[in-house]
């Protein structure tokens with residue numbers, strides 16, 4: 001029998017354009033659920049807690065690509081740097097410096113996405129467009145030998161107003177194009193626009209998302225009472 005998890009993954013995968021990929025957001029879900037998704041062919045997984053992701057990494061197949069999505073404290077960077085595939089949540093230059101330090105020690109180049117604040121809510125993390133421009137204009141980031149900037153990430157306002165959500169995703173796409181032409185003209189690997197979750201991923205794909213981050217639709221509701 002085909003599991004619900006496998007069915008959801010195959011449905012979402014059918015909707016993806018050829019240059020977009022699915023990250024299955026497995027935070028708060030057990031390793032068995034990840035294995036089900038893995039057996040259905042899924043290889044990219046997203047988590048937002050360092051300890052939880054690291055334990056899963058240690059137990060699960062090594063060809064899984066682990067994407068870190070959450071707020072990252074500097075004292076915990078060292079735990080994920082040896083294996084993480086991409087960090088989506090860069091919201092300051094200082095964080096890049098700290099990641100670079102650990103990346104040099106680990107002998108790895110870390111793919112990072114600049115997180116932009118595109119939602120109306122005050123609570124969401126991320127650079128404003130202007131803060132991000134100033135950081136890139138300052139140019140110091142170019143000296144961070146073990147950081148690779150791969151693109152941008154954003155979260156839309158949590159609303160049923162699809163016009164608003166589409167507007168926010170579109171603004172991130174336009175900003176990505178601006179960065180691409182101003183700072184990354186010769187870098188074809190600055191190419192990711194990480195946007196779209198369970199409730200808005202179709203709108204994100206219509207607006208150029210290359211990485212959708214989907215949890216609930218694949219794995220069901222998260223049980224936060226099991227939080228460590």
Ligand SMILES: *Cc1c(COP(=O)(O)O)cnc(C)c1O
Nearest residue numbers: 025048069197198213214215216
């Ligand atoms: C939890 C989370 C998701 C997945 O959310 P769903 O609504 O369950 O699809 C996506 N992105 C980030 C940054 C998250 O923290």
